[in-house]
Amino acid sequence: MTLTLAQLSLACPDQLWLEFSESQQKTAWPATQDYSYEAALHRAFLNRLTLAVLSPEFSAASETSVQLASSENLWEFVTGFALNLGKSRLVIIPSETIDTDEFSVPQEWVDIPALAADYYLAVQVNLEDGWLRVWGFSTHRKLKTEGRYDGGDRTYSLDVEDLFENLNTLWVSQQLCPAEKAEIQPLPTLSHNQVERFIGDLGKPSLYSPRLKMSFAHWGALLAADDFREQLYNRRIGKESAMQKVVNLTQSIYSNLWLFLDELVEVHGVNLLAARGGSRTEENEGDRPSQARGRMIDLGIQLVRHPVALIVYLSPESNNKWNILLQLRPSGGQTYLPPDVQMIVLDDAGEVFLEARSRQADNWIQLEFSGEPGERFSVKVALGDASLVEDFVI
Amino acid sequence: MTDRMTEIIIARFSTYYQVNPHPRPVQDYRLRQHLIRLLQQHPELHDETVLLRYFCNQAAKSNSDLLALNYLLAYVDIACYLAAKSTYDAFQTPELTLADYLQIARAYMANRAVELCTKFDRTQSKIETYLSPPLRDAIMSEVRKNEPTQRQSDWGLLRSTSKKGLKTALQNFAIGEPKLSRCFLTWQGFLEVYAPVKAGKNQRLPEPTAEQWEAIAQFCTEQQFPQSIQPFTVPEVKALLQICVKALRASTHIQFHPLDTENPELQLEIATQFEQEAWYGEQDTAKGDRLQQMTTELASAIVSLSRDFPDARKMLILEHGFTGFNQSYIGKEFGIKQYKISRQLTSYKKYLLTSLVKWSQTQVNVTFNVKDVDRLSTLLDEWLTWYCQNAILYKFLETTLKLHPALKLEVTLLCRYYGCERVDERAIAQNLNIKPTELQRKLVQVKTILQTQLHNWLHQNLALKPCSLSAIDKSSALLVEQFLANAPYALLTLERR
Numbered sequence: 001m002t003l004t005l006a007q008l009s010l011a012c013p014d015q016l017w018l019e020f021s022e023s024q025q026k027t028a029w030p031a032t033q034d035y036s037y038e039a040a041l042h043r044a045f046l047n048r049l050t051l052a053v054l055s056p057e058f059s060a061a062s063e064t065s066v067q068l069a070s071s072e073n074l075w076e077f078v079t080g081f082a083l084n085l086g087k088s089r090l091v092i093i094p095s096e097t098i099d100t101d102e103f104s105v106p107q108e109w110v111d112i113p114a115l116a117a118d119y120y121l122a123v124q125v126n127l128e129d130g131w132l133r134v135w136g137f138s139t140h141r142k143l144k145t146e147g148r149y150d151g152g153d154r155t156y157s158l159d160v161e162d163l164f165e166n167l168n169t170l171w172v173s174q175q176l177c178p179a180e181k182a183e184i185q186p187l188p189t190l191s192h193n194q195v196e197r198f199i200g201d202l203g204k205p206s207l208y209s210p211r212l213k214m215s216f217a218h219w220g221a222l223l224a225a226d227d228f229r230e231q232l233y234n235r236r237i238g239k240e241s242a243m244q245k246v247v248n249l250t251q252s253i254y255s256n257l258w259l260f261l262d263e264l265v266e267v268h269g270v271n272l273l274a275a276r277g278g279s280r281t282e283e284n285e286g287d288r289p290s291q292a293r294g295r296m297i298d299l300g301i302q303l304v305r306h307p308v309a310l311i312v313y314l315s316p317e318s319n320n321k322w323n324i325l326l327q328l329r330p331s332g333g334q335t336y337l338p339p340d341v342q343m344i345v346l347d348d349a350g351e352v353f354l355e356a357r358s359r360q361a362d363n364w365i366q367l368e369f370s371g372e373p374g375e376r377f378s379v380k381v382a383l384g385d386a387s388l389v390e391d392f393v394i
Numbered sequence: 395m396t397d398r399m400t401e402i403i404i405a406r407f408s409t410y411y412q413v414n415p416h417p418r419p420v421q422d423y424r425l426r427q428h429l430i431r432l433l434q435q436h437p438e439l440h441d442e443t444v445l446l447r448y449f450c451n452q453a454a455k456s457n458s459d460l461l462a463l464n465y466l467l468a469y470v471d472i473a474c475y476l477a478a479k480s481t482y483d484a485f486q487t488p489e490l491t492l493a494d495y496l497q498i499a500r501a502y503m504a505n506r507a508v509e510l511c512t513k514f515d516r517t518q519s520k521i522e523t524y525l526s527p528p529l530r531d532a533i534m535s536e537v538r539k540n541e542p543t544q545r546q547s548d549w550g551l552l553r554s555t556s557k558k559g560l561k562t563a564l565q566n567f568a569i570g571e572p573k574l575s576r577c578f579l580t581w582q583g584f585l586e587v588y589a590p591v592k593a594g595k596n597q598r599l600p601e602p603t604a605e606q607w608e609a610i611a612q613f614c615t616e617q618q619f620p621q622s623i624q625p626f627t628v629p630e631v632k633a634l635l636q637i638c639v640k641a642l643r644a645s646t647h648i649q650f651h652p653l654d655t656e657n658p659e660l661q662l663e664i665a666t667q668f669e670q671e672a673w674y675g676e677q678d679t680a681k682g683d684r685l686q687q688m689t690t691e692l693a694s695a696i697v698s699l700s701r702d703f704p705d706a707r708k709m710l711i712l713e714h715g716f717t718g719f720n721q722s723y724i725g726k727e728f729g730i731k732q733y734k735i736s737r738q739l740t741s742y743k744k745y746l747l748t749s750l751v752k753w754s755q756t757q758v759n760v761t762f763n764v765k766d767v768d769r770l771s772t773l774l775d776e777w778l779t780w781y782c783q784n785a786i787l788y789k790f791l792e793t794t795l796k797l798h799p800a801l802k803l804e805v806t807l808l809c810r811y812y813g814c815e816r817v818d819e820r821a822i823a824q825n826l827n828i829k830p831t832e833l834q835r836k837l838v839q840v841k842t843i844l845q846t847q848l849h850n851w852l853h854q855n856l857a858l859k860p861c862s863l864s865a866i867d868k869s870s871a872l873l874v875e876q877f878l879a880n881a882p883y884a885l886l887t888l889e890r891r
Binding site for chain 2: 097
């Protein structure tokens with residue numbers, strides 16, 4: 001026999017039990033293309049359903065308005081969502097497990113300051129029989145100080161007997177008691193190069209969340225920033241913005257040929273300091289971040305002692321346009337480019353669009369132009385008879 | 395420490411419940427005798443908290459110290475019984491008896507008693523309150539495992555278990571390291587990758603696809619520690635998950651033997667009325683004082699609540715005054731579904747809790763935290779039961795006993811019968827110059843009158859419908875019995891003179 005909701009709620013009358021319909025379940029399914037793998041799609045469904053069923057109840061019970069306070073793109077990576085309820089922030093963790101002997105909360109909701117909440121609610125969802133229940137809650141402090149941390153799946157867990165069961169305790173506490181948050185260690189600031197590298201690595205398709213693929217400090221810092229998380233999410237679901245597409249440029253940009261600027265400096269001795277008083281990324285601090293990659297170009301015997309680096313900087317402009325700055329710089333600790341090195345921008349018909357040539361004692365040469373998404377161009381680097389062409393699409 | 399207090403402690407650590415032929419507390423003779431000797435040798439253990447810690451330490455120190463574990467199991471048995479009773483009453487499953495429910499609760503405690511008793515803080519709550527959530531959930535999970543659902547498939551079973559549940563199952567299945575960690579990691583990978591996308595109701599979940607198997611293996615390879623070990627292969631993760639499934643299936647078979655069947659040579663004796671009543675009496679006196687202090691504030695809160703919600707008082711009395719008259723019955727009385735009754739009661743209690751917290755904060759002039767509020771929430775439930783039973787229903791029954799012409803003559807009989815420690819019907823009847831059968835007839839008559847009067851009161855004051863009066867019959871009979879067992883006979887006798 002199957003226990004009905006009425007039977008179950010009689011056994012735990014102090015808990016909140018809620019029924020949901022088939023149509024509510026249908027409505028809760030997100031579009032397939034919104035998540036990159038099936039488990040994330042199901043996770044999003046479970047969270048959306050829980051949100052839809054709980055919100056009106058919480059609003060009535062707490063006598064305050066309830067607002068979703070976390071992004072839906074988080075479900076690509078981790079379960080749970082946040083609600084703002086008056087002055088309090090709640091994180092809801094839905095789960096389909098039958099055993100409710102422990103409540104596990106992903107570390108992201110506890111140790112990322114922007115995601116952490118005052119209260120954490122454990123919700124059991126039974127999709128087959130169409131009900132859910134809130135079976136306990138904890139404060140941030142309790143979870144952080146009394147919870148068991150499991151480095152294997154990066155969760156904090158509390159046993160059922162250590163949770164508060166009665167939701168009235170929550171409603172009254174959030175009105176009459178100060179918030180109980182433990183101290184949260186600040187997360188590191190990521191450099192743009194790190195962000196690009198992480199997004200490049202974690203953005204590759206996989207059938208599971210990339211949340212455990214790097215240290216929590218780096219992962220947390222990446223996930224905490226809306227921009228970075230959005231970029232990573234878009235990369236994974238294949239819905240990249242124009243800027244990300246232009247960073248992609250060609251498949252080859254993510255091959256070993258295309259490097260971050262710090263790698264160009266460290267490995268190939270590319271001299272960036274000689275230019276404009278610093279690197280492009282530093283100049284852009286505070287603006288929307290530009291992205292930069294570079295590759296070494298060796299034109300054989302012509303440049304045997306002086307290989308050069310082609311660097312592409314990309315940054316957004318207004319009106320759906322993107323600024324593209326191309327630079328050719330010396331490497332191997334050299335201060336100057338060899339003379340007569342050409343850098344030519346060709347349009348999609350192969351016609352010369354822009355051109356520059358190095359002279360005696362040039363630190364670098366550069367070309368700058370704007371483009372719209374979808375436009376194609378090529379960059380040709382040449383010295384004498386030797387040349388190399390790279391194709392790009394904005 | 396008084397002998398009486400010692401008896402209470404001994405009873406707490408050596409009494410468990412038998413449900414057949416009818417539920418009753420029973421003392422384990424061996425546990426009792428051994429505890430008496432232990433307390434004689436160690437006077438410092440004459441304290442419930444100290445003794446509890448002692449048994450926890452003993453049981454934790456040595457897994458083979460079954461005696462210490464048995465004391466802990468006896469200590470928590472009241473919680474097992476109450477959780478079994480409440481879930482059994484709620485579920486009414488025809489294929490499972492109350493004894494089965496108790497068995498499930500005990501099986502759960504057999505694994506967790508040491509850990510839970512170690513964490514238990516007597517100053518915060520009663521053991522049955524503290525253990526109620528995990529026990530109810532354990533019973534509920536166990537009963538639901540028999541449901542014909544997706545969980546019957548291996549993949550459904552793996553998805554429905556918790557981390558802790560799997561770990562316990564694997565350990566009980568004698569899986570040791572390093573295999574245990576590899577099983578665990580594979581299960582984690584399975585959860586990360588597998589999604590039961592839109593499986594129909596009661597359909598068995600399908601096996602992961604070849605692509606998913608590859609992804610699970612890849613996940614395990616990435617996450618294993620140290621990473622230099624050989625990569626996981628698909629056949630390997632399949633095999634490891636099968637071990638998990640077998641362990642989980644094995645863990646659903648409860649293997650627990652009650653204390654008496656474990657020790658067939660033991661003599662059992664029914665716990666004396668004295669011990670039980672003494673313990674509850676102790677509890678009642680301390681609790682009564684504490685609850686009395688809250689009454690002025692909360693009683694006036696109920697009055698103001700009833701101004702906005704006229705049904706509030708009636709609903710609270712029915713919920714807290716009558717054991718066994720559950721929210722389904724209350725729903726029928728009000729013509730609404732049980733879940734709506736639950737919401738309304740919750741909102742009434744929220745109002746009362748807010749009043750109580752505000753009042754308490756002014757009393758101690760301290761800002762409360764969530765734990766304080768939660769403790770007050772538990773206390774509020776206790777107060778509501780005390781208030782509805784003692785201050786309202788018992789008070790009415792006491793007045794009826796004093797004023798009803800047919801009852802006031804029987805106060806002496808009741809005093810003799812209920813006021814003594816051990817009931818000897820023949821001696822009481824002889825003392826009253828009546829036959830034992832006459833004594834029984836009079837007792838039945840008293841109970842019937844009291845119950846009838848109570849029903850009249852419920853009808854007149856709470857406007858209880860006839861169908862509800864019929865449904866409440868069993869609960870009101872129990873209430874009358876409890877009242878008679880605890881009525882203030884000394885005062886009644888004095889007033890009669």
